[in-house]
Amino acid sequence: MDKQLEKQFVDQLEKNQNIVHKICRLYTNDQDSHNDLFQEITIQLWKAYPKFRGDAKFSTWMYRVALNTAITLYRKSKKRIKTQDYDTVMFKIESSEYDSTIEDQLKLMYAAVKQLNDIEKALVFLYLEDKSYSEISDTLGITEVNARVKMNRVKGKLKQLLNS
């Protein structure tokens, strides 16, 4: 394929890779799976890239392809590119700005989010990424009203998980 297109893609993905890592962190529980999912998302992004038009933002376009891959397309594979090993799975919370109560609360929150189902995780992810309800409903393919109702239910479920 076109070398220039390839370079353009790799540059953009390298710049925006945080989005993919955050999705991997939400949807996988160990380092191998994290890297595996990252690779599959990269392949799917690359396959879709020739049709990507510059009029949309690269990052916005990425959300769909990456979430679709994580939720629907991803199947475990063993043939993975070895990348440097990181401690990728856990959310890091330690910060001098937090007192220990808030730190504990955050730890519990991240653990609770991990227990949500695939669709609920997508909702929370887009919400945390500061997406509007209209963008969230567009990405999921449901009505805006439904997206709001679902989000409220997720909030309720999280509360329940925290109190259990």
Add this chain to the structure above:
Amino acid sequence: MDELELLKKDWKRQEASLPRINASDIYKMILKKSSSLTKWILIIAILEFVFWITISVAMIDKNYFEHLKSIHFYTINIILSVIHYGVLLFFIYWFYNNYRKIKTTDDIKRLMRNILKVRKTVNYYVIYNLAMSFIISVMVFIASVLYDPNLSKIWSADTSKNIWLIGAIIIFILVFLFVLWLFYKLLYGILLRRLHRNYKELNKLELRN
């Protein structure tokens, strides 16, 4: 404070702890082959097409045609074959058309719906093949009883034997269908379990709005 708002504030901070994959690793990754669900569905569908074509071709040899001629089934068989290959072409076209509609840039729900549609095409194809095999077997059986001298001898000799024969054929067909059903249930159950669950989850509440 709302817990989710607290999380939102921390979310940005998470970026500092995320891994970095460098450009050369990304280059290597895009050369790798995907192992996605849609790829598996495509592979299985192709195997299914090949399987049923092989079965219909494998049955053909000289004796087979001779036998068909002897039971006056030759012309009917040719007509059925033409129809069968026409239907096969239609299914392949239908499958290809639906498969092309699968796009990762669609919204999540539409992607799932399109994958399920592709799956259904292949299901219809399998049902068609089973129905066709069943109908042809029955037709050949009737023609054999009418025209095959060996079979008509057995047939008219003893009524209780006939009942056993029909019973055995029915049981054979039922067992065959059951094993096939089980195989499908297992294969696609495993492959599509997550998709079905998520699709249901997305559709929840949707009717009420």
